Amino acid sequence: MTATPQYIHVSVAWPYANGDLHVGHLAGAYLPADIFARYHRLKGNHVLMVSGSDSHGTPISVEADKRGIPARDLFEHYHQRFLLTQQKLGISYDLFTHTDTENHHKIAQDFFTRLLQGGALYTETQDLMYSELEKRFLPDRYVEGKCYICGYDKARGDQCDNCGNLLEATLLIEPRSRNNPADKLVIRTAEHYFLDLGKFTNELLAYVESKKDVWRANVTAFTRNFIADGLRGRPITRNIDWGIAVPLAGWDDKKLYVWFEAVMGYFTASVEWAHNIVDYHAWKKWWYNPEAKIYNFLGKDNIPFHTIIWQAELLGVDGIYNDGDSARINLPYDVPANEFMNIEGQKFSKSRNWAIWLPDIAERYQPDAIRYYVAATMPESKDSDFSWEGFYSRVNNELVAAWGNLANRMLTFAYKRFDGKVPAYDQLTPQDEAIIRQSEAAFDKVGTLLGEVRLLAGLQAAMDVVRDANAYLNEREPWKRIKDDPADAARSVYTILRVIDNLKILLAPWLPFSAQKLHEYLGYAGQIFGTLKIETFHEHTRSHNGLTYDGSKAVGRWQVSALAQGQALREPAPLFVKLDPEIIEKERAFLGAPRDEHEIVVG
RNA sequence: GCCGACGUAGCUCAUUCGGUUAGAGCGGUUCACUCAUAAUGAACAGGUAGUAGGUUCGAGUCCUAUCGUCGGCACCA
Numbered sequence: 001m002t003a004t005p006q007y008i009h010v011s012v013a014w015p016y017a018n019g020d021l022h023v024g025h026l027a028g029a030y031l032p033a034d035i036f037a038r039y040h041r042l043k044g045n046h047v048l049m050v051s052g053s054d055s056h057g058t059p060i061s062v063e064a065d066k067r068g069i070p071a072r073d074l075f076e077h078y079h080q081r082f083l084l085t086q087q088k089l090g091i092s093y094d095l096f097t098h099t100d101t102e103n104h105h106k107i108a109q110d111f112f113t114r115l116l117q118g119g120a121l122y123t124e125t126q127d128l129m130y131s132e133l134e135k136r137f138l139p140d141r142y143v144e145g146k147c148y149i150c151g152y153d154k155a156r157g158d159q160c161d162n163c164g165n166l167l168e169a170t171l172l173i174e175p176r177s178r179n180n181p182a183d184k185l186v187i188r189t190a191e192h193y194f195l196d197l198g199k200f201t202n203e204l205l206a207y208v209e210s211k212k213d214v215w216r217a218n219v220t221a222f223t224r225n226f227i228a229d230g231l232r233g234r235p236i237t238r239n240i241d242w243g244i245a246v247p248l249a250g251w252d253d254k255k256l257y258v259w260f261e262a263v264m265g266y267f268t269a270s271v272e273w274a275h276n277i278v279d280y281h282a283w284k285k286w287w288y289n290p291e292a293k294i295y296n297f298l299g300k301d302n303i304p305f306h307t308i309i310w311q312a313e314l315l316g317v318d319g320i321y322n323d324g325d326s327a328r329i330n331l332p333y334d335v336p337a338n339e340f341m342n343i344e345g346q347k348f349s350k351s352r353n354w355a356i357w358l359p360d361i362a363e364r365y366q367p368d369a370i371r372y373y374v375a376a377t378m379p380e381s382k383d384s385d386f387s388w389e390g391f392y393s394r395v396n397n398e399l400v401a402a403w404g405n406l407a408n409r410m411l412t413f414a415y416k417r418f419d420g421k422v423p424a425y426d427q428l429t430p431q432d433e434a435i436i437r438q439s440e441a442a443f444d445k446v447g448t449l450l451g452e453v454r455l456l457a458g459l460q461a462a463m464d465v466v467r468d469a470n471a472y473l474n475e476r477e478p479w480k481r482i483k484d485d486p487a488d489a490a491r492s493v494y495t496i497l498r499v500i501d502n503l504k505i506l507l508a509p510w511l512p513f514s515a516q517k518l519h520e521y522l523g524y525a526g527q528i529f530g531t532l533k534i535e536t537f538h539e540h541t542r543s544h545n546g547l548t549y550d551g552s553k554a555v556g557r558w559q560v561s562a563l564a565q566g567q568a569l570r571e572p573a574p575l576f577v578k579l580d581p582e583i584i585e586k587e588r589a590f591l592g593a594p595r596d597e598h599e600i601v602v603g
Numbered sequence: 604g605c606c607g608a609c610g611u612a613g614c615u616c617a618u619u620c621g622g623u624u625a626g627a628g629c630g631g632u633u634c635a636c637u638c639a640u641a642a643u644g645a646a647c648a649g650g651u652a653g654u655a656g657g658u659u660c661g662a663g664u665c666c667u668a669u670c671g672u673c674g675g676c677a678c679c680a
Contacts, residue, residue, distance in 0.1 A: 016680080057680065126678095139678065192678095218608065222675080225607065235678060259680055305680070339608095340674090347673095376628090377616085382609060383673070390615070393629060401642050402628095409639030417638085457617080460627075467628090467644090474644040479637070493638095574640050 005045050007285050007292035010037045011266035011332075012051035013302050017075035017098065018063040020597065021085050023356040023386055024348050027341040027374050028299035032455055034091045035375065036295065038509040038529065039450040041092070041551060042558040048286050049549070050269035053079040053098035056243045057258035058139075071242045072100065081359060083547045084600040087532045088362045089370065090512050095273040096547035099244075099261065102539040103275070104268040108261040109247040111317050112193075112236075120200075120316035121193050122233065127170045129157065130188040131177055137239045138177060143185060145172030193246070194233035195260065200312040201231050207311065207331060216381070218300070219337050223307040231308070236260040263310040266296070271321075276537050277548065286330070288322050293333035295453070300337045307335055336453040339379035343386050344591060354592055356386060359600045366577055368511040372399045375510050380456050388587045392579050403466045403507070404514070404576040410473070410496045411521050411572035417482055422497055422523065423490035424565040432495040435472045439465050439502040440560040446506050447558060462506040469499045494565065497522065501561035504528075508556060514575040515556075521572040522563070528556030 012033040015025055030051075037049040054060075055075040064074040079098050086096060097104075115121050128137045143157030148171050156178075157169030169175065170187050177183040208215075208223050215223075236257045237246055243255030267287065274282040286292045296306045311331050318329045342348065348355050361370055373391045376398070377384045414423060428436075442465050449458035476492035501522055508515035508528055516528050530551030536543055 054680085059680080128678095197677095221607065225675085226677090229606080229676075232677070238678085257678080257680095259678090262680080300674075301680075304675090304677080382616095385615080387615090390629090394615090396640095397629060400640070405639055405642045407639095409642070411639095413638045454619095460617080463628085470643055471645085473638085474636070477636075477638090479639095482638085576640085578640055578642090 005043075006040075007046045007289055008037075008040045008048070009266075009270070009286040009292060009294040009330075010040075010047060010049035011294060011296050012049065012093075013296070013298035014052055014054040014099070014262050014265050015082060016057060016059050017053035017055055017078035017082065018059045019078065019350060020081055021358045022348065023343070023358065023361070023374065024299070024341050026089070026358060026370075027378055027384070027386075028338045029297045030086065030089075030091045031371060031374055032336065032338060032378065032380075032453070033295075033297035035455055035509040036297070036450065036453060037092055038512060039447070039558070041529065041554065042505065042508065042556050043447070044557065046285065047094070048270060048273065048283075049093050050095050050097075050266060050273060051093060052096055052265050052269055052546075053082055054258065054262045054265075055079070055098050055100040056255075056262070058240075061240070061242050075100065080545060081597075081600055083534050083545055084602055085358045085362060087534060087547055088600070088602055089358065089367050090532065091547075092512075092529065092532060092549045093547050094549045095269050095277070097265075097269050097272055097537075098544060098546075099265055099268075100542075101268075101272065101537075101544055102542065103272045104261070104265060105244050107268040107271060108244050108256060108264050110320065111261075111264055111313065112256065113247055114317045114320050115195070115313065116193075118316055120196050120312075121236070122196055123191055124194055124233070124235075125189050125191045126235070127187050127189055129169050129175055129185045131183055131185055133177070133180065133183040137188070137190065138185065140169040142178050143169045143172065143175050144178045144181075145175040148173055190239055192235045192254070193237045195236050195309070195312065195316075196233050197231035197308065197312050198233065200315050201227060203315055204231075204308060204311060208307065211334070214334050216336060218339075218381070219303055219307060219335050222300075222303050226304050226308055234309070259305060259309065260313075263305055264313065266294075266310075272537075272546075276546075284322070288325060288327040288329060290327060290330075292330055294330050296332045296335045298335070298337050300339050303335070303337050306332060306337075334453060339381070339383045341374075341377070341379050341384050341386050344388070344588065345385060352592055353595050356587075356591075357595065359598065360590070360595075363598065363601075364583075365579075366513070368514045369395045369399060369576060369579075371510055375455065375459055378456055380454075388584045391587075392581060392584050395576070396579050398463065399511075400574075400576045400578050402470065403463070403503070404574060406466055406470055406473075406496075407500050407503075407518055407521075408572060408574050410493060410500065411569065413478065414493050414497060415569050415572055418490065418493060420569050420571075422563055422565055422567040422569065423494045425491045425494045426487055428491055428495060429488075431472070431476065432491055435469060435499055436495060436502075438468060439499040439506075442502070442506055443558060443560060450509065459510055462503065462510075465499070465503055465506065469496060469503070472496070472499075494563075498561050498563040501563045505556065505558060505561075517573075517575055519556075521570050523567045523569045524555075526555040527553060530554045 010033050013029045037047050040047045060071050064071040129143045130137050140157035146153050147155035175185045212220050237254045238257045240255050246254050270283040373394050446458045446461045478489040478492045481489040504515050504518045530549050
């Protein structure tokens with residue numbers, strides 16, 4: 001139990017700040033990351049969990065144009081909502097920042113420069129379709145025209161839907177914009193920088209193979225496949241206005257491509273955290289420490305960006321900011337990608353509003369209820385489905401009836417019948433000791449599963465203890481013994497309270513809010529976890545808000561209970577709100593209907 | 604079209620390298636209990652593991668074919 005603390009970096013995919021967060025974000029990345037991080041915090045490991053809003057990229061510009069506001073205003077609006085939403089749901093980021101900080105710009109540019117100096121970049125002149133009307137280069141998929149292979153009239157710039165061939169947009173006959181068919185397109189040449197991925201093929205391949213027993217099978221298979229197809233250079237600059245400047249003279253009309261710089265956020269946010277919150281060089285303990293482990297949590301759509309591109313970038317900048325130290329920069333130890341969470345059997349769709357928005361449900365349900373259901377139906381190995389009937393029944397049957405009620409029934413009983421104290425006992429029976437040992441053994445079992453990022457199995461293992469504890473009570477029947485053999489009732493009530501105390505910690509990574517309440521009902525002081533707060537950070541020319549986690553006062557430990565006899569309890573109350581069956585239809589009615597953004601109220 | 608993944612009880616899902624009568628939760632039926640937000644426990648019912656072949660002493664687990672669902676095929680991140 002007294003192993004040397006490990007350095008665990010939990011990096012979470014960066015959400016585009018062009019709309020509210022939805023349940024897919026939570027299921028895909030934020031919740032698994034938080035459960036994993038909270039477990040390691042309880043273990044006493046040095047956790048650094050970072051993410052932030054992706055403030056660049058076409059989706060931001062497109063949405064901002066649609067609303068007629070500057071891109072910066074749009075992303076700042078959603079960034080602030082991301083902070084509030086995640087604070088409410090208890091996603092315990094050491095730092096949740098964004099990519100429009102001076103820090104991120106500077107480091108991204110330094111990455112670019114270092115890659116350039118290391119020979120990992122090259123320039124190439126591309127012929128691209130340019131819209132005179134929109135005054136910009138159009139992505140291939142926005143171009144339409146006659147297929148030069150089969151003659152199909154509505155071929156897209158990247159592929160013909162009729163003959164299936166991959167196309168060159170510039171060769172299309174009579175090319176036009178899909179946004180506006182009247183818009184005549186012309187071919188313009190532009191010089192761009194490319195990241196030479198092919199240069200890293202062998203290193204990347206060797207790395208996947210070395211991690212094949214750690215990474216999930218789908219992640220390994222996808223990555224191998226991607227490499228086997230042949231890695232081609234990828235353009236990392238673009239003719240756009242909104243983004244990070246290319247740090248070279250004469251490149252003013254271009255910016256760094258968003259996918260190139262956004263993933264660097266894992267690194268830049270670590271540096272920002274160190275600069276703002278602790279000491280300047282602290283980030284190195286995760287990035288240049290051979291013992292540290294970096295875990296990237298993301299959705300499956302993001303796999304190649306993390307197992308190929310980000311890793312190539314890291315390989316290409318190895319040694320950056322390390323002041324000549326020989327340690328190599330750390331690549332992600334694991335990339336636990338989740339699949340997708342569908343909604344009532346259909347795919348998420350922002351345009352159809354087929355989505356469950358986190359700010360909305362956080363208004364109506366307890367954070368632990370949301371966390372429980374999403375964690376219990378997490379798409380860990382395949383797509384899963386969020387259904388309101390499932391939410392209703394799992395919350396009521398499992399969270400409220402099995403677990404919440406176990407705690408409530410015995411806390412109430414002890415509080416009323418044992419003078420508000422943990423009962424004192426003479427000697428425990430073998431049956432009492434057996435259930436205590438069982439709940440203690442779960443620390444290794446659940447802990448191992450959590451360490452392997454097998455969160456579904458971990459939750460199940462913890463809930464198994466809940467069921468065993470309920471069964472134990474039915475046999476021991478303290479409510480009967482209190483009448484004919486009070487000493488025996490004291491034994492079993494003490495026992496069950498100690499089991500509940502263990503379950504409190506076993507379930508805390510999933511259910512941090514109710515764990516804290518339980519902690520207090522059991523008569524303990526202090527907080528199991530640290531505190532999340534929103535702070536403002538000032539740079540030279542701009543300021544930004546970030547979500548931060550202060551764990552300095554946290555007392556929770558991944559350790560078995562040593563519940564003291566006679567400890568004074570506090571008056572208990574039910575941990576969870578039981579759901580009304582009416583919510584099923586009410587919530588379904590929101591799907592596919594127009595939605596208004598509500599102000600997010602915390603507390 | 605090419606590549607990949609998946610298809611297991613009414614529902615949601617487990618079955619790490621192929622190995623005893625394929626498991627769990629929910630839902631259903633019966634019984635027990637009353638401390639608890641009418642909350643718990645026990646027992647029972649329920650699956651020829653999409654389909655058809657094959658390899659093997661033995662396959663849900665490997666191979667082939669076929670049907671179905673989904674994803675990727677790089678400038679959408």
